[in-house]
Amino acid sequence: MTLQDRPRQGAGADGPAVALGGVDITFHLADGGRYQAVRDIDLAVKPGEFVSIVGPTGCGKSTLLNAAAGLLSPSQGTVSIFGKPLVGLNRRAGYLFQxxxxxxxxxxxxxxxxxxxxxxxxxxxxxxxxxxxxxxxxxxxxxxxxxxxxxxxxxxxxxxxxxxxxxPEIILMDEPFGPLDAQTRQIMGNLLLDLWSRDRKALMFVTHDLEEAIALSDRVVVMSAGPAAGIVADYAVSLPRPRDIADIRLEKAFHEIHRDIWSSLRVEVQKAYAMGEGKELVEGQQSVGGEAR
Structure with missing residues (x-):
């Protein structure tokens, strides 16, 4: 019996694969001060669900992944994995870094x-x-x-x-395709969708690329500008599966979803720039099919 054939412990447990409840994460600085990265985060990812997290640079997207991985403990709030409080490292998750x-x-x-x-x-x-x-x-x-x-x-x-x-029963991915060129990103995105569709693990995906988030995901969560960032919007992506990354971006429904999400995300990106924090616009904000977004 191979590793993939072995029954996964607790796979049928009640509750979301990942649940963050009222999570605050504050860092203690070397000068004795404090920095509140995220505040009052409520987020649940169901088994088999692909959820992307987008937001301005420095808004705490990676911080949420680290909390789900057990690499960070919340200052307040709870992290639960399949209905059970997370204690220590999340050994039911796999983490792919940038x-x-x-x-x-x-x-x-x-x-x-x-x-x-x-x-x-x-x-x-x-x-x-x-x-x-x-x-x-x-x-x-x-x-x-x-x-x-x-x-x-x-x-x-x-x-x-x-x-x-x-x-792993849960997959955490932190801008995994960020360093790659656009064509390779598309190839990797399609590969990821193919692998994920075989057994539909819960997947949390952090990206700066809004188009990538929409093309891959079941839901796109938008975070506010930091510090003390929170979730400002949560959009369902109703595009049919299976998907091809290049083809799905030509669909009218894709453009409509992009327009809706960008209307929320743009405000937060502008806030981050105004505070001197944001250095990267979401890559997907540029034109698609000649339409400014």
Whole structure:
């Protein structure tokens, strides 16, 4: 029986996959001061739901992912995973960061296999599973390549396989495609949708790209400008699945959803700029089909 075949503990537990209830997160500064990153956050992600979080730079999007991962403890409020309070690290989640953490002295195969070492998976089984996952992400012929021999998109695929091989029940992704060029981002987005659609894990996805958020997600959550950022809007994305990233952006319904979400997001981006905090506009605010957004 492979790791993917094993029953997941608590998979049928009641409650959202991730629930943040009244969450405040305040950081203590070196000069003795305090910085309140987010305030009074209520957010629930259901099992099988793809939720993207957008907002101005510095609004605490990554902070929410870190709270869901158990890397940060709320100053106030609660974090629950499948109906149970989160204590310590969230071992039911996999986390993919913007920058890959591949070990340069290991091949692609060994970088993926290393994720199974803490689980005590036998060497032969780990090798077979790692090869299977590299094939799933389109790297069947690159198992013996070292990270410096791979393109940015290929390294991201190895990182994705490294995270998914553990079969997490929750997937957390923090601007995972940010460093990639536009064409590679589309390819990676379609790959992610294909992998996600096979078993529909709960997925929290942070991005600065509003178009990317809409094309991928079931819901898009908009955060306000920081400090003390909160959730100002929560939009359902009613576009049909399966989706192709390039094709879905040509649909009239896509433009309508984009217009609605940008009307909320634009206000917060402008606030961030006015405070001297925002340095990045949402990439998707530029024109689509000649329409200013």
């Amino acid at each position: 920058q890959d953490a591949l070990m340069p002295w290991k091949t692609a195969l060994d970088n993926v296999k290393v994720a199974l070492e803490p689980m005590g998976v036998p060497e032969r089984e780990a090798d077979a599973q790692a090869r299977e996952w590299l094939a799933r992400v389109g790297l069947r012929s690159f198992v013996d390549r070292y990270p410096h021999m791979l393109s940015g998109g290929q390294r991201k695929r190895v990182s994705l396989a490294q995270m998914l091989i553990r079969n």
